[in-house]
Amino acid sequence: MKIQLIAVALSFSLAACSNTQLSEQLNTSAPDKVPSTVAVNAQASTIITLEQVMADPDWFGRAPESWYWGDDSNTVYYQQKQLGNPLRDLYALDLANSSKTSPVDLSIKHKVADKNAKFNQARTHKVYTFNGDVFVKTLASNTVKQLTFTSNTERKAFFLTNGDIAYQVANVFYRHNSQTGQIKELASLHMSDKPAGVTEPKSYLAKEQHKLIAYIALQQRNAQLKHAQKQRLAAENSAVTDSKFYFGKDNKVAYASLSPAGDKLLVSIALAKSSRDKSDIMPNYITKEGVIVAKKVRARVANNRQYKEQLFILDLVTGTQQALSYDSLPGFDEDVLASVKAENYARAGKKYKSEKKARNIHVLGMYNPIKWSEDGQHLAIMLEAWDNKTRWLTTVNFSDNTLVSQHKLHDDAWINWNFNEFGWLNADNNASLYYLSEESGYSHLYHKNLNAKAVKLTSGAFEVSSVTLTQDNQHFIFKANKKHPGIYEIYQVDMAKNLIALTDLGGKNDYVLSPDESKLLIEHSTVTMPPELYVQNINAVGTAKRITYTVSKQFLAMPWAAPTVVAIPSSKQKQPIYSKVYLPKNFDKTADKNRAVMFTHGAGYLQNSHLGWSGYFREYMFHSMLVQQGYVVIDMDYRASAGYGRDWRTAIYRHMGKVEVEDMRDGVNWLIENANVDAKRVGTYGGSYGGFLTLMSLFTDPDLFASGAAIRLVSDWAYYNHGYTANILNTPEDDAIAYERSSPIYFAEGLNKPLLINAPMVDDNVFFEDTVRLVQRLIELEKENFETAIYPVEPHGFVQPSSWLDEYRRIYKLFENTL
Missing domain, CATH: 2.40.10.500 (Thrombin, subunit H)
Structure with a gap:
């Protein structure tokens, strides 16, 4: 199998990775004065230890x-x-x-x-x-x-x-x-009902009381006089105003946005009642009071109610409010889950009858989903269906207070939680919008006049995000991985679709445009160098100056491993699986086969085989330690990872843990063929979604790994949250099939290799309950090859260095004993 190498700039060279077969690296430019990475003596004798790696990260730098x-x-x-x-x-x-x-x-x-x-x-x-x-x-x-x-x-x-x-x-x-x-x-x-004013008696007894008791009748008359006087005063005196608007009890304001003209207000109203159940609690055993405290936590997707919002336009001049109907949106009443429900019904021996019915719709959960034009005359709202299948970019016709769909994006899997940016052009008399859409398979930038067809401004197998419109409406600046899926540079495109790269730094870059629009402030990092700030003039393409130096000398002196990003061929589809591969010195010249570890990143939708500094910096340093001790390490962007387009992202729809394990097997096979790895000496580990994949690989493909460590693991998706899980698996009520074939607890009988479970107990993201239920299942299956370590004071993301050290000592011990 031919090795496919990716063009990366990793000047942080280590002798451990100097083999010519895996050293074809193409240079990308760096700032003139200060390189983005610092070369280290390949013969450095510094020994990487777990104590150093898992210490408080202040030791290696405090990035801007x-x-x-x-x-x-x-x-x-x-x-x-x-x-x-x-x-x-x-x-x-x-x-x-x-x-x-x-x-x-x-x-x-x-x-x-x-x-x-x-x-x-x-x-x-x-x-x-x-x-x-x-x-x-x-x-x-x-x-x-x-x-x-x-x-x-x-x-x-x-x-x-x-x-x-x-x-x-x-x-x-x-x-x-x-x-x-x-x-x-x-x-x-x-959030209450509008006061009804002075009401007339309704019941028989009340009417009799008003008829027979003069005092009661007098109080009624006086109240009516006061109410009438208050109404006349508000109508005839401009100094008196009533700005109250009522939306009914048991509701809450989900969003509210005032027009720049100050004359209108858009309000989105939702039910105030939480979907969480009284049983949704998390016991905290280590408290300052010395007693157990039950903290209220989020609801589980299994009991999460359907969610909707009602939009209102408030006219602040007339004091009136008008509800906006979703009926004008194309597809508002589609039964988009018909085939899913039919499959689940059939399994239960029933037949599903599809019918059109208004879907529950709400404002899309994102930063600033409601935007007014600069003059306040136009309003755009990003809406989403509760079933996660459709997104509408809408405007409001104020002449009749109706929603007008400017763009509909439908995905049979789910609408991405990213790439929903949109906005108005500045002071644009033609009232035109720009927006991002994945409709082509990748996130790209579009421009649309309200009464015209949209124009696609970018195209290609890359993803556009972080869009900034210049004040003259002529250019859009954005971040994209056009050069390579793992390299994010800053680009500029004009209305004529002329695209230029503004930066050529390699690695990972984020930016902010200066107020005078002459410069970019850039956060730049590489695989081996934490983020620092750079400045670049817009007209000096590819030339950036570093302005911060926050990384410690101690960190720079350490012999960190420099991975090579490899495009591993997939046995299941055309697109390769981008992966970081860490190789020890003389990996291909030893008589004995190498042992290897596969790290699996969390969240599912993250990307970790990019060329920037990773949020998994402790894991990166741990991998460097393993390489120093002769391990091969691989870190894969399995299917579902970010950065590779819509089809890659949605490959896990309705069956999490299947395609990812297929990709993991392709990674192991590649190591066996190209890195002199012993097929019987490969272990795996990961946290959160990575913990879930550790379980799925050990349970459903038991010959793939010799051992595994699952950290803060998901064992049953019905217990996870709604926002994430319902996107991928729908809901247990509609799609029990998807949950059962995606949850490790249903496949626990497949475990026949050593498993280490590391579980934080005050995890309000993946509940400790996931570990408890899985452990009980393994006990009942009479499994003997698993161990559990608990961390009483740790949340989902560990905090205490002592916990990090204990956790990774156990992981390291597992690999040392089994590989």
């Missing part, structure tokens, strides 16, 4: 966080964690003064902590909230004025089209007059 531009486009702000504690400090970096960096004093933090500020239309002022109060900055003089001094939490501050400032406190919306300082309540949203 929450970075953003200053107003002058020459200052960069970022947060950095303090050494040895969770507090963060804000720093200012002056590009015009040799990148001088200084901490921002707490006394002036309110003047610069404006990362999410909103401009006025002339871009002369900014408004933002800090510590729950509203601030306005005049850009020409760099002066800041505090508008509110309250114990309330003001939020979502922005400029209205007339220059006034609007903000929100809980469910109340205010307008601050910039000239007079007057504050007006625009709308107050009440």
Whole structure:
């Protein structure tokens, strides 16, 4: 089988990976002065230990966080964690003064902590909230004025089209007059029934009471007079206003968005009652009180109710509210689960009859799913069906208060939780939108006038995200993996579809455009180098300057392994399986076959065989330790991983754990053929979804691995949350077949190799219950080849270094004893 090597830049060379068969690496450019990675002496004698790898990560560096531009486009702000504690400090970096960096004093933090500020239309002022109060900055003089001094939490501050400032406190919306300082309540949203006023007696006894008792009749008359006077006052006196809107008891505001014109408000209302059951609790055994505390946690998908929202348009001028109907949306009443239900019915010996019925629809859960045009005359909303199969980008026709579908995206599997960005063009008289869609099989950028067909601006086998529109409406800047699935560069495209790469750094890059749109602030990392900040001029394509140096010398001196990203041929489909392969020194020259470990990343939809710094940095260092001791390590982006398009993502629909294990077998076979690995000496481990795949591989393909370690594992998907699980497996009520063939607990009898289970007990993501039920199942099956380690104070993502160390000592011991 011919080895397929991917073009990567890994200057962090190690002699352990110098074999010519696996060293064909193509260079990508790096900044002139400072390379993105630092070369290490291949003969370094430093020994990598578990104690060092699992120590508090402060030891190797505290990367810049929450970075953003200053107003002058020459200052960069970022947060950095303090050494040895969770507090963060804000720093200012002056590009015009040799990148001088200084901490921002707490006394002036309110003047610069404006990362999410909103401009006025002339871009002369900014408004933002800090510590729950509203601030306005005049850009020409760099002066800041505090508008509110309250114990309330003001939020979502922005400029209205007339220059006034609007903000929100809980469910109340205010307008601050910039000239007079007057504050007006625009709308107050009440989750109760509208007061009925003075009601007439209804029952026989009440009517008799009003007829016979003069005092009661007098009180009724006085109440009616007061109510009538209040109504006349509100109608005839402009100083009196009633901004209350009522949406019924037992409801809550899911979303609310005020028009920039200040005359309309979109409100989305949902039931307030939680879907969680009283049994949805998580016992915490280690508490400061010394007693067991039962914490309320999320609902399970098995008992999660169907979810819907009702949209309303509030006219703040007339004080009226109008419900918006979903009936105008194409496919609003389709039975999209008909074939799934028919299969499940047939298994039970019944026949399913498909009927059209209005689907439950809600605002799509994403950042800013409701967007007004700059002038406040147009409104766009991203909606999604509860069954996760359809997404609508809609606008509102205010002449008759109806929804108009601008774009419908349907997926027989599920709509992606990513790639739902959209927005209006700036001050566009033609009222046009841009949006991302996976309809071609990959996330791409589209432009659409409201009354015209959409135009696709990007195309190809790559994914577009993080879109920024320039002020002149001529260019879109975005992140994409066009060069290679694991390399993310920054690109620019214009309305004529002319595409250029702005960066050529290799690795993984995220960005923010400067206020004057002349520069990019970039967070850049590689496989062997944690994130640092770079700056690049827009017109200096491919040239970036590094401006932060937060990685420790101790980390740079360590002999970390440099994996090669390999495209492993798949035995099941055309697209290869991109994988990181770590090879020890002389891996192909030893007389004995090598032992190997396969790491399986979590979440399912993550990507870990990219060329940037991984969130699994401890695992990366652990792999380097294994390589130093002669192990081969492989880390695969199995099917369902992000970065490879829609078909790769949805390959697991209705059957999780099948195609991924097929890919894992292809990975093992590749190691046997290309890395001199002994087929009987391969182990596997992973956490969360990786723990689930460890179980599925050991249970359903028991000859594949010699041993496995499952961390914070999922054993039964019916116990996981709705948002994630129902996308992939529908719901247990509709699709029990999918849950049964995807849950390891149903296949536990297949275990015949050593299994280590590591389980945190205060995990509110994957409940400890998953481990408890699986262990009981294994006991009842009379299995003897498993062990369980519990971690009483750890959540889903371990925190304490002592827990990390204990966990990986056990994993390492498992591999040492079985491989």
